[in-house]
Amino acid sequence: MSGNRITILHDSFGRRAGLRKDWGFATLIEFGGKRILFDTGNSAQTFAENTQAIGADLRSLDFAAISHRHGDHTSGLNYLLKVNPTLTVYTPDETYGVFGSSLPGIFYPRCHSLPAYMQYYDGRPPETIRHGTPWPKAKFVWTKETTEIARDVWLVSVISDVPGTREMRELSLALRTSSGLVLVAGCSHPGIEKILEAARPLGDNVHCIFGGLHLVLTKEPEIRRIATALRDDWRVERIAPGHCTGEPGFFALSEVFGDRYVYAGLGDSIELP
Secondary structure: OOOOEEEEEEOOOOOOOOOOOOOOOEEEEEEOOEEEEEOOOOOHHHHHHHHHHHOOOHHHOOEEEOOOOOHHHHOOHHHHHHHOOOOEEEEEOOOOOOOOEEEEOOOOOOOOOOOHHHOHHHHOOOOEEEEOOOOOOOEEEEEOOOEEEEOOEEEEEEEOOOOOOOOOEEEEEEEEEOOEEEEEEOOOOOOHHHHHHHHHHHOOOEEEEEEEOOOOOOOHHHHHHHHHHHHHOOOOOEEEEEHHHOHHHHHHHHHHHHHHEOOOOOOOEEEOO
C-alpha cells in the first residue's frame, strides 16, 4: 500500500456512527508524505467534534487549502486556526474577498485640486491598501493561477461563469499519482468539466474525482449527460462523489460507473495510488 489516502471529515451522509452529519465539506489528504486539509465544513463545532472523533491531528498538517468562500467550506477555520494558528492556508485570490486581499495604495484616480480633508488618506495613501478578513491573523496565501504547492500536488484555479456564482474563483486539488490524476473538488461551482479542462495540462488520465459536483438542483437529463461524459469523454476511471452532488447525482453516477463508483461518506478513508 502507498500510504496515500483521503479521509472525509465533514459531509451530510455516511455510515460511520458517532459522527455529526452537516451540510458542507472537509477532507484530510495524506499524499507523498504530506498531510493536507482541504476545506473545513459548515460549523466549527461540528468540524472540531468530527476531527477529534476520527483522530485527525490538525496540529501536524503541512498546509491547508480552501476551495471557495462559501460558509459551508470555511466555517471550521475558526477551530483550525485555534489549534494551528501558524498554518499556511491557500485560498482563492479575490479582491475584497472574505480571505482578505490588497491593492496598490494609488489604485484610484487622484485629484490634487481637492483640499486634503477631501482626499483619501489626507492625500497621503499608503503603499498598499489591505482589505479585511474575519481571520486577520491567518497565514493566507492568495492563489490566482493553477499552482504546484508541493511535489505532485496542485491547486487548480477556475473562475465560475455560472449564474449565482459568476466571477467566483474556486480552487480544486489535483494529485499526480502513479495511476493518473486524483482530483478533489469542493463544490465544482464552475462545472466539473471546466475544472477537468483546467487540470488537463497536469495529466491526461484522471484516476478519480472526489467531492462535490454541484448537481444537487440539476435536472435529471443534465445529470445523466454529465455522468456519461465523465465516463466516456473525459475517461474518468473512478468517481467518489460527495457533498453537493445530490442524491439523484449519486444514483446516476453509481449506475453509469458501476463497480468503479467509490462510496466516500463521512468518516470513510479511501486508499489512493
